Amino acid sequence: MHTLQDFFHFTKGMTYIIAALFLVGSIGFWLFLTSREDKP
Amino acid sequence: MSESIAVVKRPLITPFNVIAGLILLAGAGAGLYRFAVGLAPSTNLDHLNPWGLWIGFDVMTGVALAAGGFTISSAVYLFGLKEYQPLVRPALLTGFLGYFLVVVGLLVDLGQPWRLPYPFVVQSGPTSALFEIALCVALYLTVLFVEFTPAAFEWLGWKRWRRLVHRLTIALTIFGLILSTMHQSTLGAMYLITPSRLHPLWYSSHIPVHFFVSAVIAGLSMVIFESALSHRVFADQVEVTHEKLDEMTIGLAKAACVALGIYLAIKVVSISLDNEWALLLTPYGHWYLFEIGGFVVLPMIGYAIGFRERRTTIIRVSAVIAVVGIVLNRLNVSIFAYNWQLPAHERYWPHPFEIIVTVALVTFGVVMFKWIAGRMPILHEHPEYRGEH
Numbered sequence: 001m002h003t004l005q006d007f008f009h010f011t012k013g014m015t016y017i018i019a020a021l022f023l024v025g026s027i028g029f030w031l032f033l034t035s036r037e038d039k040p
Numbered sequence: 041m042s043e044s045i046a047v048v049k050r051p052l053i054t055p056f057n058v059i060a061g062l063i064l065l066a067g068a069g070a071g072l073y074r075f076a077v078g079l080a081p082s083t084n085l086d087h088l089n090p091w092g093l094w095i096g097f098d099v100m101t102g103v104a105l106a107a108g109g110f111t112i113s114s115a116v117y118l119f120g121l122k123e124y125q126p127l128v129r130p131a132l133l134t135g136f137l138g139y140f141l142v143v144v145g146l147l148v149d150l151g152q153p154w155r156l157p158y159p160f161v162v163q164s165g166p167t168s169a170l171f172e173i174a175l176c177v178a179l180y181l182t183v184l185f186v187e188f189t190p191a192a193f194e195w196l197g198w199k200r201w202r203r204l205v206h207r208l209t210i211a212l213t214i215f216g217l218i219l220s221t222m223h224q225s226t227l228g229a230m231y232l233i234t235p236s237r238l239h240p241l242w243y244s245s246h247i248p249v250h251f252f253v254s255a256v257i258a259g260l261s262m263v264i265f266e267s268a269l270s271h272r273v274f275a276d277q278v279e280v281t282h283e284k285l286d287e288m289t290i291g292l293a294k295a296a297c298v299a300l301g302i303y304l305a306i307k308v309v310s311i312s313l314d315n316e317w318a319l320l321l322t323p324y325g326h327w328y329l330f331e332i333g334g335f336v337v338l339p340m341i342g343y344a345i346g347f348r349e350r351r352t353t354i355i356r357v358s359a360v361i362a363v364v365g366i367v368l369n370r371l372n373v374s375i376f377a378y379n380w381q382l383p384a385h386e387r388y389w390p391h392p393f394e395i396i397v398t399v400a401l402v403t404f405g406v407v408m409f410k411w412i413a414g415r416m417p418i419l420h421e422h423p424e425y426r427g428e429h
Contacts, residue, residue, distance in 0.1 A: 007315065015312040022305045029301060033294065033344050 050414075060407050067400020070393040071148060079151055082393045089379060089388035096374030097398055098145030100227060101367050102138050103177070104251070107259030108266070109135025109184055110213075110220040115295075117213040124288055126280045129191055129418045130270055131263050136184040137405045143181060145401055169229045176223030183216045194422040195415060202425075225252040231373060239377035241319050241328040244310040247373075253303045258366040260296040261339070264289055264359035268352075270419055277413065279420040286352045293355040296362065297343035304336050324380060331372060335365025 001007050074082040085092050108131040115121045116128050147153040159165065159174040186205060193202035228251030235243050244250060271278050271285055280288075311317065319325045342358030345351065375388060390398075413419055 011313055011315045014315075015309055018308060018312050019305075022308070026301065026305075029344070033297060033347060036348055 060403050063400050063403045066396050070396040084391040092388055093390040093394045093398055094145050094149035096371050099142050100370040100374050102142040104255045104258040104366050105262050106135040106138025107255040108263040110216045111259035113213045114217045127263055132187050133418055136188045137408050139181045141401045141405050169226050172226045173223050176219045180219040183212055187212050191416045191418055194417050224255040227251050237379055239324050239380045240316050242373050242377045246310055254366055257299045260292050261359040261362035264292050268356050274419050277419045289352050289355055290347055293343045293347045300340035331368055
């Protein structure tokens with residue numbers, strides 16, 4: 001990384017990927033959390 | 041005083057009272073010494089380290105741990121989760137005592153404590169983060185006091201006053217929620233001016249959000265921990281059955297688990313935005329990973345398993361870990377990771393008197409909670425007002 005443009009390109013790109021992974025992961029986490037909720 | 045509440049006579053000389061009395065005496069002595077000789081001889085504070093244990097623990101941590109008041113009262117009165125009603129009064133009392141002790145801690149810490157009201161009457165500085173905190177904490181302490189008064193009025197038998205304050209419940213809850221959202225985050229905002237002093241792993245331009253979300257976690261975890269403790273210590277006072285308490289604990293665990301998940305996500309996103317991955321391999325990085333792994337990820341998994349399997353023991357252990365984690369986070373931000381580049385001999389370490397005063401303040405809070413909860417309808421409903429909340 002040599003320029004501010006490079007820095008933001010890299011960090012924003014990484015952050016978007018991480019945010020997407022968290023969003024997808026949150027669905028799985030929610031399903032894990034609540035899968036037994038309605039069962040007696 | 042209302043005659044319908046039986047006053048239980050307890051022995052004055054108990055191991056708890058003796059130990060608490062000794063701690064309070066030591067704290068009063070250390071406090072008097074601080075006011076007699078000033079900050080320099082009685083603390084390790086200096087111009088490089090102007091904020092120490094009294095700000096890092098008594099104020100930063102105290103405010104976060106007192107967040108149960110606004111969290112639970114908002115859940116019950118604003119979001120309609122009436123099943124958590126029995127937790128409101130203990131949470132509000134904990135919040136009120138917590139904020140009261142924050143102000144006492146601040147008075148001890150300020151070089152010129154008589155200037156505490158200056159932000160309101162001399163120099164307001166409305167663009168200052170510190171002004172906002174001063175305003176919000178002063179107002180929220182008042183709100184918490186008013187929210188707590190119905191229990192005192194029921195105890196005293198002052199029906200008219202109790203009815204008057206009871207009508208204000210929703211307005212006070214909304215006001216308390218607004219004030220808490222503002223100052224919990226602004227406590228973090230105060231560190232926005234310290235990018236060169238606070239270690240980059242803890243510093244973030246989003247630190248106000250970190251502080252607010254972690255305060256919600258602290259509030260929920262404190263309510264879980266404190267309700268379990270109250271159920272044991274005040275077994276003769278508590279009306280809620282073990283089954284009902286377990287149901288409430290499990291419900292709170294779900295909320296705390298989600299809050300921890302959100303907190304973990306924003307912490308990782310912060311590292312990514314500032315590209316601080318390499319710092320994780322340094323000694324400070326290991327300490328950071330210890331904080332996040334041990335006190336965010338671990339209680340999150342504990343809460344999730346506890347909620348899923350309906351295991352309240354796991355949930356309560358997770359609550360204790362989460363509370364310790366919030367304490368560690370606030371101490372990291374204000375002490376351990378602050379001034380991290382300074383050589384060891386210039387770093388801050390609390391003076392014994394600072395530790396004694398802090399321990400005495402916490403003890404005072406516990407004694408006051410015990411005294412009030414043992415007399416007023418905090419853990420049970422007053423017979424004359426049953427079902428009126």
